[in-house]
Amino acid sequence: MQQTYYRPTFVRINLTAIKTNIQNLKQMLPTHTQIIAIVKANAYGHGDIEVAKAALSAGATQLAVATPEEALRIRDAGITAEILIIGAAPASFLQKASELNITLTAYSLEWLKAIQHFKRSLKVHIKIDSGMGRIGFVKENELKEALIFIQQNSWIQVTGVFTHFSTADEEEREHFDEQAERFERLLALFEVKPPIVHTSNSAAVLRYPTQHWDAVRFGISMYGIAPSPFLSKNLPFPLKEALSLETEVVQVKKVEKGTPIGYGAKYKAIDEEWIATLPIGYADGLLRKLHNQSVLVKGKRVSIVGKICMDQCMIRLNEPVPLGEKVVLIGRQAAEEIKIEEWAENLETIPYEICCILSNRIPRIYSE
Numbered sequence: 001m002q003q004t005y006y007r008p009t010f011v012r013i014n015l016t017a018i019k020t021n022i023q024n025l026k027q028m029l030p031t032h033t034q035i036i037a038i039v040k041a042n043a044y045g046h047g048d049i050e051v052a053k054a055a056l057s058a059g060a061t062q063l064a065v066a067t068p069e070e071a072l073r074i075r076d077a078g079i080t081a082e083i084l085i086i087g088a089a090p091a092s093f094l095q096k097a098s099e100l101n102i103t104l105t106a107y108s109l110e111w112l113k114a115i116q117h118f119k120r121s122l123k124v125h126i127k128i129d130s131g132m133g134r135i136g137f138v139k140e141n142e143l144k145e146a147l148i149f150i151q152q153n154s155w156i157q158v159t160g161v162f163t164h165f166s167t168a169d170e171e172e173r174e175h176f177d178e179q180a181e182r183f184e185r186l187l188a189l190f191e192v193k194p195p196i197v198h199t200s201n202s203a204a205v206l207r208y209p210t211q212h213w214d215a216v217r218f219g220i221s222m223y224g225i226a227p228s229p230f231l232s233k234n235l236p237f238p239l240k241e242a243l244s245l246e247t248e249v250v251q252v253k254k255v256e257k258g259t260p261i262g263y264g265a266k267y268k269a270i271d272e273e274w275i276a277t278l279p280i281g282y283a284d285g286l287l288r289k290l291h292n293q294s295v296l297v298k299g300k301r302v303s304i305v306g307k308i309c310m311d312q313c314m315i316r317l318n319e320p321v322p323l324g325e326k327v328v329l330i331g332r333q334a335a336e337e338i339k340i341e342e343w344a345e346n347l348e349t350i351p352y353e354i355c356c357i358l359s360n361r362i363p364r365i366y367s368e
Contacts, residue, residue, distance in 0.1 A: 005363045008324075009247040009280045012331070012365050013046050017240035019058035021222050024237040025205065026059045033212045035059060036084065036198060038219035039074070040066035045355040046223055046243060047364045049077045055222065056081055064217060068093045071102045084125055084160070086217075088135055094118045103159060107135040109146045116153060125160035126194070128186050131179040132166045143189055160196035160215075161187060169203035169228035176204075180211065203227035206236055225340060225351045232341075243340065243355065244331025245362075248324050249297075251277040252317070261314050262306025274317035278327055281311040285358040286329070289347055295327050299334025330354075 022035060029035070037055035039048045052063050052074055063079070065071050066087040074083055084103045091114050097104050103123040106112055115122075128143070129136030137143040150156050163183045167175045183199060197213040202221035204211045224241035226232035252274060255261070259269040269275070278295075280286050286293075288308045294301040295315055305316045315327070330338055340351045347354070 003363070007279055008250075009278075009284065009362055010245075010365050011045075011358055011362050012244045012246065012367065013050065014240075014242045014244075014368075015050065015054040015366055016368050017224050017242040018046075018051060018054050018222055020240050021224055021242075022055055022058040022060055022218065025216075025218060025221075028209075028236055029205075029212055029216065032214065034061040034196070034215040036062045036064050036215050036217045037222060038064050038086075038217055040064065040070055040086070041356050042360070044220065044223055044352065045358045047366070048073060049079070050364070050366050051222075052077075052079055052081075055218075060218070062215070068096070068102075072096065072100075075100045075102070086125075086127075086162075091115050091118070094120075094122060098122050105135070106146070106150075106156075106158075108137065109142050109149065112146055112149050112156075116149075119153075119155055121155055121157065123157045123159045125162055125196070126158060128161065128163045128183055130163040130165075130183040130186070131175060132164045134164070136163065137186065140186060140189060143186055147189065147191075158194050160198065161190070161194045162198045162217075165199065165201060165204050165211075168201060168207060169231050171230050176208075201227070203231055206231060207234070220352055223355065225355075228350075229341075241331075241339070245329040245358065246331065247278050247280045247327050247329065249276045249321055249327060250279050250323065252320055252323070254320070260306075263309065264307055267306040274320050275305070276315050276317050276321065276325075278313050278315060279311065280329070280362075281309045281313055283310045283359060284362050285354075286313060287347060287357065290343065293329075293343065293346055294338060295329050296331075296333040296336050296338060297321060297325060297327050299336055301336060301338075 037060035039052045042048050043051035062082040064084045064086050068089050071083050071085055089104045098120050105127045106124040107127040127136040129138045165179055196215050198215040200211045200216040202219045205216040224239045255269050255273055255275050257269050257271050261267045282288050293304050302315050304313050306314050340354045343354045344351045
């Protein structure tokens with residue numbers, strides 16, 4: 001049954017844009033290279049189940065998440081594709097992982113020894129920390145010992161090996177080259193190379209063809225967002241943004257010069273002004289620091305004024321508008337566009353964070 005929404009604030013997700021980004025990537029990859037769609041963190045705020053289905057239909061062959069709970073959500077939705085948990089999973093999850101064909105990340109000798117009691121078929125990808133500093137094998141002797149341990153415990157099936165680049169989205173490539181060299185040195189310790197070697201995140205796959213290997217991990221750019229400002233100017237194909245954020249005007253009032261607006265009365269009308277109220281606030285992800293951010297009304301930019309409230313905010317209009325007038329906070333309206341990158345710049349952060357801070361209380365509406 002289709003859910004009814006009453007508050008007129010929505011995140012709209014264009015699934016065709018996601019599919020197009022995957023299809024464009026697929027065209028530039030070697031035919032044997034698979035695409036692992038990254039749908040962790042609720043698909044970067046886009047909706048994990050819907051995005052997973054769209055990604056698989058467009059040519060992705062596997063999915064990746066960060067936590068056991070994220071993997072279980074996908075399995076509960078009836079999706080049978082391969083799932084890799086790229087974060088740490090505890091020993092208490094082994095039974096579920098084995099039963100539901102969920103692949104875990106083996107990232108240390110200690111972790112392997114902690115699961116040695118299990119003795120049932122379990123798929124793992126071995127994580128090599130080549131210079132990111134998160135989880136993963138760093139030292140050659142530890143990896144050698146781990147590989148011997150795995151040989152002695154044949155119920156552990158190594159189906160992949162991977163690493164993660166920390167600077168692939170930056171112009172300077174010295175650290176990237178060091179990571180690539182370190183990964184290949186540790187990869188050479190395997191007597192038999194695992195079926196799937198994958199090193200590329202979105203930045204690396206778009207920039208470094210030598211790192212395509214057997215699979216690539218398509219994350220932020222699957223959603224149409226460049227990994228960095230540098231890469232946005234050096235893309236092999238245009239990215240189509242999937243997410244937009246919109247609401248509508250719930251009240252309009254004309255206020256006199258000097259009228260205070262919002263908590264703390266920090267903003268006062270410069271002259272007679274038309275002030276509109278929008279039903280969206282910091283509990284939705286419109287953080288208080290965005291108090292001067294533009295929104296689009298009738299295809300023109302107008303500014304948020306006053307402090308953003310938990311559930312509402314106010315904007316200064318150029319002219320009165322009727323109740324229900326559409327307002328775009330992220331996305332295009334007529335010839336104007338507000339991109340996620342603009343929010344990120346104003347918040348002094350990265351676009352990844354903007355997607356993830358949009359609250360789950362905002363409904364996601366999907367279109368093809």
